Amino acid sequence: MSSYQEATARQRIAGMLDPGSFDEFLPPQMRVVSPHLPQLDAPVSFDDGVAVGRGTMDGRWVFIAAQEGGFMGGAVGEVHGAKLAGMLRRAIDENPDAVLLLLETGGVRLHEANAGLIAVSEVMRAVMDVRAAGIPVISLVGGSNGCFGGMGIVARCTNGVVISEESRLAMSGPEVIETAGGVEEFDARDRALVWRVTGGKHRYLIGDAQAIVADDIGAFRAAALQLADAARGRGSELTLEALEAEQRMLTSRIDRFGGCEDPLEIWEALGIEDPHGVPLLETDAFRELADGHREGAAA
Amino acid sequence: METLRFNFSGGQRRLDGARLVGVVGSGNLEVLIEQRPLNGGCEVEISTAAHGFGPIWEAVVRDFHQRWQLADVHVAINDMGATPAVVSLRLDQAAESITGDVK
Numbered sequence: 001m002s003s004y005q006e007a008t009a010r011q012r013i014a015g016m017l018d019p020g021s022f023d024e025f026l027p028p029q030m031r032v033v034s035p036h037l038p039q040l041d042a043p044v045s046f047d048d049g050v051a052v053g054r055g056t057m058d059g060r061w062v063f064i065a066a067q068e069g070g071f072m073g074g075a076v077g078e079v080h081g082a083k084l085a086g087m088l089r090r091a092i093d094e095n096p097d098a099v100l101l102l103l104e105t106g107g108v109r110l111h112e113a114n115a116g117l118i119a120v121s122e123v124m125r126a127v128m129d130v131r132a133a134g135i136p137v138i139s140l141v142g143g144s145n146g147c148f149g150g151m152g153i154v155a156r157c158t159n160g161v162v163i164s165e166e167s168r169l170a171m172s173g174p175e176v177i178e179t180a181g182g183v184e185e186f187d188a189r190d191r192a193l194v195w196r197v198t199g200g201k202h203r204y205l206i207g208d209a210q211a212i213v214a215d216d217i218g219a220f221r222a223a224a225l226q227l228a229d230a231a232r233g234r235g236s237e238l239t240l241e242a243l244e245a246e247q248r249m250l251t252s253r254i255d256r257f258g259g260c261e262d263p264l265e266i267w268e269a270l271g272i273e274d275p276h277g278v279p280l281l282e283t284d285a286f287r288e289l290a291d292g293h294r295e296g297a298a299a
Numbered sequence: 300m301e302t303l304r305f306n307f308s309g310g311q312r313r314l315d316g317a318r319l320v321g322v323v324g325s326g327n328l329e330v331l332i333e334q335r336p337l338n339g340g341c342e343v344e345i346s347t348a349a350h351g352f353g354p355i356w357e358a359v360v361r362d363f364h365q366r367w368q369l370a371d372v373h374v375a376i377n378d379m380g381a382t383p384a385v386v387s388l389r390l391d392q393a394a395e396s397i398t399g400d401v402k
Contacts, residue, residue: 008322028331029317041300043348043377045323046331070322 009066015217066102075109081119088126098228107149120150136231160227207295
């Protein structure tokens with residue numbers, strides 16, 4: 001076991017790819033850093049908090065990106081976003097077997113908000129273009145910061161999400177919801193509530209994540225390969241048919257669960273006998289239970 | 300941000316390529332170590348969020364140079380208020396990762 005959560009972005013890439021096969025685009029020694037942070041007298045990072053490149057993975061040729069959650073929470077600035085979008089566009093030219101996005105981010109970097117917002121929208125468009133080119137894109141969400149904001153949307157634009165119970169996936173973060181809606185709406189200090197709502201288990205149960213794994217780099221690697229191979233087999237492109245199926249799934253979700261106050265009620269409505277026991281289950285036992293009840297995950 | 304630059308000479312150990320270790324986070328730093336022709340010198344360039352700690356930085360990087368005796372090496376640091384012990388640890392990590400040698 002090697003913890004995915006505890007690893008840095010670069011350690012995660014090293015754990016995903018065959019040893020020595022990582023060929024990085026715009027490596028740190030090129031010093032392509034944020035032009036905005038120095039104006040605010042804030043520290044820069046030589047890779048602007050993301051490593052992108054290509055390599056091999058069990059004989060497959062993959063493109064890969066990993067966000068560093070330790071640098072500004074993995075937030076997307078102008079350079080960071082351009083590196084992600086550029087890697088995706090280059091993937092279309094070089095036609096790898098898959099693209100892996102190792103996401104750990106709070107979303108847009110507010111220090112360079114407009115540039116970051118544009119960058120995130122470019123990443124979304126690029127993900128769709130890669131998929132349309134027949135190349136599966138898989139998201140891996142296993143960092144302690146989770147995956148939030150615009151990058152939460154990016155994760156759900158991909159062919160599949162691999163998540164761990166410890167990690168989280170959502171649009172607005174708990175503090176943002178509490179600030180906007182009040183503590184009665186959402187208590188961001190209630191960690192159990194935060195994990196019930198945004199954590200990996202809930203995301204898997206309601207069909208937002210297609211695989212849930214233990215906090216282990218090898219487990220993430222195996223699940224990502226499996227999702228990539230499956231997506232390649234059935235076609236990675238987002239079709240109108242798939243989009244309509246997704247819309248039906250979301251409509252039925254809001255019909256069935258829109259009145260629920262807490263994920264515990266949703267899990268009960270899904271037919272889980274002991275919803276209070278769900279947070280305590282180990283990953284394997286949880287997966288076994290969940291697979292009989294979870295929402296069908298349309299890719 | 301404060302920028303500091305220190306130069307050392309007399310090292311013999313040369314290395315190839317470049318490595319990055321550490322992360323720019325609170326109380327942490329990243330160290331980019333790379334081979335660069337410097338007439339046998341070792342240059343350390345620091346960009347730090349904590350102002351006014353020049354003499355402590357000098358002591359920490361001087362110790363580093365004495366431990367590793369690097370020549371034609373450039374070390375660049377982005378720092379967010381790491382303590383001297385963490386800085387020494389990261390510097391050693393950088394040197395270990397690029398030389399494959401553990402001191």
